[in-house]
Amino acid sequence: MIKKVSFILLIFLTLSSVSFSQDIGKISDVEKTSKKNITWALIQTIPSVSWTNDRNELNSQNLFGLKWNITPINISFSTNKYVSPVQFFMVNPMRKYTGSLEFFVQPEWTLSAFDYSGYQRFGVAAGTRVNIPVNNMGEHLYVSLGGKYNFRKNSETDKNGYYSIEGGAYILFGILGLTFNYNFDDRTRYNFGINFKYW
Amino acid sequence: MKRSFIIIIFVTVLTLALEGCGLFRIGVVNAGRTIFNNPEKPVNVEKNPIRDNVKLSVLWAGHSTALIQMYDKVILIDPVFNNVISGVMTRKYEAAIDLTNVKKIDMILVSHAHMDHLSISTLDDLEEKYSSAKLIVPMGAEEFLPGYDYDIIRLRTGNSAKQNFVGQTYEHNGLKVTAVFALHFGGRFGLDSYSWNMPGCTGFIVEYQDLTVFYAGDSVYEENGYKAIGSRFDIDLALVPVGPCRDCEEDNSFSHIAAAGALKVFDDLKAKNMVPVHYGALEYSRDPDYPVNVLKELIAKKDGSRNTGQSGDTYKDRIKIIDEGELFIFEELDIDQK
Numbered sequence: 308m309i310k311k312v313s314f315i316l317l318i319f320l321t322l323s324s325v326s327f328s329q330d331i332g333k334i335s336d337v338e339k340t341s342k343k344n345i346t347w348a349l350i351q352t353i354p355s356v357s358w359t360n361d362r363n364e365l366n367s368q369n370l371f372g373l374k375w376n377i378t379p380i381n382i383s384f385s386t387n388k389y390v391s392p393v394q395f396f397m398v399n400p401m402r403k404y405t406g407s408l409e410f411f412v413q414p415e416w417t418l419s420a421f422d423y424s425g426y427q428r429f430g431v432a433a434g435t436r437v438n439i440p441v442n443n444m445g446e447h448l449y450v451s452l453g454g455k456y457n458f459r460k461n462s463e464t465d466k467n468g469y470y471s472i473e474g475g476a477y478i479l480f481g482i483l484g485l486t487f488n489y490n491f492d493d494r495t496r497y498n499f500g501i502n503f504k505y506w
Numbered sequence: 507m508k509r510s511f512i513i514i515i516f517v518t519v520l521t522l523a524l525e526g527c528g529l530f531r532i533g534v535v536n537a538g539r540t541i542f543n544n545p546e547k548p549v550n551v552e553k554n555p556i557r558d559n560v561k562l563s564v565l566w567a568g569h570s571t572a573l574i575q576m577y578d579k580v581i582l583i584d585p586v587f588n589n590v591i592s593g594v595m596t597r598k599y600e601a602a603i604d605l606t607n608v609k610k611i612d613m614i615l616v617s618h619a620h621m622d623h624l625s626i627s628t629l630d631d632l633e634e635k636y637s638s639a640k641l642i643v644p645m646g647a648e649e650f651l652p653g654y655d656y657d658i659i660r661l662r663t664g665n666s667a668k669q670n671f672v673g674q675t676y677e678h679n680g681l682k683v684t685a686v687f688a689l690h691f692g693g694r695f696g697l698d699s700y701s702w703n704m705p706g707c708t709g710f711i712v713e714y715q716d717l718t719v720f721y722a723g724d725s726v727y728e729e730n731g732y733k734a735i736g737s738r739f740d741i742d743l744a745l746v747p748v749g750p751c752r753d754c755e756e757d758n759s760f761s762h763i764a765a766a767g768a769l770k771v772f773d774d775l776k777a778k779n780m781v782p783v784h785y786g787a788l789e790y791s792r793d794p795d796y797p798v799n800v801l802k803e804l805i806a807k808k809d810g811s812r813n814t815g816q817s818g819d820t821y822k823d824r825i826k827i828i829d830e831g832e833l834f835i836f837e838e839l840d841i842d843q844k
Binding site for chain 2 (some may be wrong): 478
């Protein structure tokens with residue numbers, strides 16, 4: 308486990324090792340599109356962490372898990388005449404936190420089994436949220452409010468998932484956030500998490 | 507367990523090596539200051555920065571923010587009035603500018619989208635009073651601008667020899683602004699700048715009547731670029747960054763022009779006057795005033811070795827080091843020009 312975390316950390320830090328001291332010959336304003344696409348895709352593999360409630364009539368526990376945030380479509384409410392308000396997958400944070408509506412997909416995986424509720428460890432949530440700037444046009448703080456359906460099979464019931472409403476607060480240009488979900492299901496009443504998202 | 511421990515140590519050491527004690531250190535130092543400190547209030551902030559009898563003046567608000575008056579035109583450069591920049595860097599001084607008596611701003615120039623040059627909240631605050639201003643940005647920076655009431659003008663940059671170091675020009679009511687050479691980064695959020703090389707940085711030439719002002723933006727020293735600008739424009743005033751720098755006697759440091767490089771830029775431009783900027787407010791790796799202190803030493807050294815004997819010809823005469831909030835009037839209007 309430590310090895311895996313170290314490896315992920317290594318990739319992230321290597322990619323984010325911003326070299327102020329890099330040599331001048333490398334400075335250019337010609338965009339490196341392939342490098343951008345590859346590093347962006349790699350960064351998206353860095354998971355956010357979550358704790359998912361697992362319960363029955365007698366017992367309850369919170370399971371540690373990982374989740375990934377994918378944004379197939381984001382529609383910004385605050386764009387200038389030169390840029391499109393609609394973005395797919397690679398969403399400029401500026402257009403997200405200054406106010407936007409987005410459709411999202413979240414694969415989720417808990418590190419241990421659901422002992423009480425009967426749900427499977429892997430699930431995918433899909434939903435819509437609105438991002439609302441609060442401080443410094445959202446750069447320092449923005450909040451989100453949304454709803455989603457969690458596709459997660461339950462071995463003890465016939466259910467294939469449940470609905471949730473979610474809220475979140477995000478700082479540092481949306482890179483770091485806290486989210487809370489209220490689930491409309493007695494067997495997993497809530498989950499909360501720490502979100503990491505870059506671009 | 508032992509193996510895991512070695513891996514963690516390896517990752518940590520490698521990370522620190524890759525970071526080169528650069529941003530990592532800056533972030534850590536400034537995060538502490540941001541939590542525990544507030545910026546100081548600047549002592550003397552000019553209350554009337556725009557005057558009827560002025561031909562050319564500059565008010566330096568700290569870091570790279572400056573208010574320029576060219577006759578009846580007012581130009582605001584890289585306005586950042588926030589106390590905390592990038593979420594983790596607290597200014598040493600609050601932005602030293604008071605716009606209470608400034609009735610209009612004709613143009614707002616933003617050289618690139620880095621957070622010490624583009625503050626979307628400052629622009630938002632200014633919009634209420636100065637929505638008729640033209641907001642001029644380099645091509646690429648529009649990606650990092652929200653929707654404003656300003657008329658946003660995107661200029662094609664001229665950052666390479668292929669373009670002869672001069673980009674697109676925009677003119678409004680006789681005030682002409684041209685994107686010129688700068689060698690730095692676009693982007694805003696770290697990787698998009700330094701790794702993906704998103705475009706969107708520029709220097710500016712502003713021309714009005716018989717006056718020409720140059721603002722370098724952020725850049726590194728590149729002889730051909732600045733000589734090309736100097737040969738094409740007759741520059742009255744150059745605003746040139748002098749930091750941040752670890753060794754300010756180098757031409758460049760941290761992908762910025764350092765104090766020694768700034769003097770070379772000034773020479774290559776053949777400008778009449780220079781005001782150093784991009785120091786004083788933010789601590790990168792040393793005292794924020796270190797770049798300008800080195801600049802003063804270099805000026806004294808160079809003036810000492812040249813000793814032309816002619817008044818007005820020395821670096822000291824032509825390079826005006828002004829305090830935050832200070833208005834420096836380069837030229838007043840003649841009585842018949844008023």
